[in-house]
Every structure is written in C-alpha cells, then in structure tokens.
Amino acid sequence: MNRTFSKLALWTFLALLVAGFLGYLTTRVLPEYIAVGRGAPPRLADLVFYAVAAATVAGAAGVAFSRNILWSCIGLLMALLGTGALYIFLSADFLAVAQLLVYIGGVLVLILFAVMLTNRIGEVNVSNQSLGLVGGLAVFAAVTPLLVLVALLVPWPVRTPGPLAPTTARIGDEFLSTWLLPFEVASVVLLATLVGAVVMARKELKAD
Amino acid sequence: MHLTLAHFLVVGALLFALGLVTVVTRRNAVGILMGVELILNGTNVNLAAFNHYVVGGVSGQVFALFVIVLAAAEAAVGLAIVLTIFQSLRSIDVRLADTMRE
Secondary structure, rough: OOHHHHHHHHHHHHHHHHHHHHHHHHHHHHHHHHHOOOOOOOOHHHHHHHHHHHHHHHHHHHHHHHOOOOHHHHHHHHHHHHHHHHHOOOHHHHHHHHHHOOOOOOOHHHHHHHHHHHHHHHHHOHHHOOOHHHHHHHHHHHHHHHHHHHHHOOOOOOOOOOOOOHHHHHHHHHHHOOOOOHHHHHHHHHHHHHHHHHHHHHHHHOOO | OOOHHHHHHHHHHHHHHHHHHHHHEEEEEEHHHHHHHHHHHHHHHHHHHHHHHHHHHHHHHHHHHHHHHHHHHHHHHHHHHHHHHHHHHOHHHOOOOOOOOO
C-alpha cells in the first residue's frame, strides 16, 4: 500500500514536471523566439538544420531505448553522422571531417566488433536488457527540462557570427603554437592507449 | 526563424540526456560505452556552438578535437576491458562483473 502510494506520488510529480515544462515552453518561451524571427521566412539552411537535428535526436533515442543492441548501433551511426553535419552549420569543417574519420570510421566500427564478439547473436534480444522504458523515461524527464530551459532562457553574450569559412589552417596554427603541449600529451596518451589495448587483447587470446 | 545559439544548445542537451539515460539504464557494457559516446558528442556540439556564436576564433574547436581524441582512446581501452571481462565471465552484463567485491 505504502509503496504503491509513493510510486504514484513519484509519477504524479514527474507528470506535473513534464506538463509544466511543456506548458511553459509553448506559452512563454517559444512565442518570443518566433516573434524574433517573424518577417524572415525560413531559409533552406534552416530547414536542413531541423531535418539533421531531428535525425540526430532520433538516432540518440534509438541508442537509448532500442531493445536490440544492433539497432542501438545503427542509431549511434545516425547520431554521429547528424552531429558531424551540425558542425558544418557551426563553421567547423575540420571538426566535421574528424568526426567522420574518428567516430564513424574508428569508434563505431570498434563498437560493432565488440557487439559481434561478445553477444551470442542468437539471443541478441535478451542481450540488451535494460531497466526498461519506465526508468529511462523517468531519468529523461528529470534531466531534459532543466537543460533545455537553461539553453533557452539564459541571455548568452552572443556576438554576430561571421560568414561560414574554412578553419583548418587556423586550427593547425593553434595546435602548433598555443596548444603545443596538450597536443604532444595527447599523442603520448594515444600511444599508451594503443599499447594498453594490444596488451589486454593479447592476454585474452593467451588464456584460450 | 533563423538559427541561433539556443538551437544547437537544445540539440546538445537532448544528446546529453539520452546518453545519460543509456548509461543509467543499460546492463550491457557495450551499450554503456555507446551512451558515453553520446554524452561526449553532446559536449562537442556545445563547444562548437559557443565557439561560433560567443567566443569566435577556433579555441572551442581545438577543445572539441581533444575531446574526440580522448573519446577514441576511451573507446579502445573500454572495449578491450569489455572483451577481457567477456573472456573470463562469458557475459558482459555489468551486474555480473562484481567478483572483486568482498
């Protein structure tokens, strides 16, 4: 009796939180934003941004809520590709290419390898068990409103951004002047990672 | 309604929240690593967005590149550990990996 009551109270609280967030968003925050942009019809770039952002968030939701670990991998691919596309809107072309090379060419392939090596594929559906939709949605409802409201309501000291331009040359200059020490330390970290991963994988083969 | 800083911040916040949900709810160690990658991606979107709309220059992008480098290193070591756990326990359920507990 007591447990069902506390459960009910928790869910009522979360539902009120979500309802209040959505109501506040639609009645107070969004009209201001729409009023700022009124008179300027959406450009093609804006529509492309909304499509890319939707694909990114949908992929991330697939990672979080999919029952099948392979579908989680496909969702991660969508999220990483979408993030790479978002970098282009932010005049970060080198970052976009690095995202494509390192995340999709390296990390995603590595994760796919791990999935194939560790899951008995026949029972792939039970291999991705989680606390379930309920706990996940509770965490999501607890974290998202705060972050989104902070993003929308804080008066950030925004400057007028310049036109989109390639930044690769300037990044190279900064790496070899201002950030030279972290750059070298990062290379040492990568070397240590390489050696460490090889040592661990070798041990595991010997044990067989 | 043209693009503003808030658009990118909202996308970054959603990526972070979904990554957090993945880390908290998954019992599969590889799934948890995927959640960590999502969280780092949300951070990177924020770094690039603040760099473009607030700071200027390229220092935010340099930081994002460092994050990418460390994420790759983390993924390599993390997956090697997961494979080792799988070899000894025949499972990657994180609830089973408590053999060092007294």
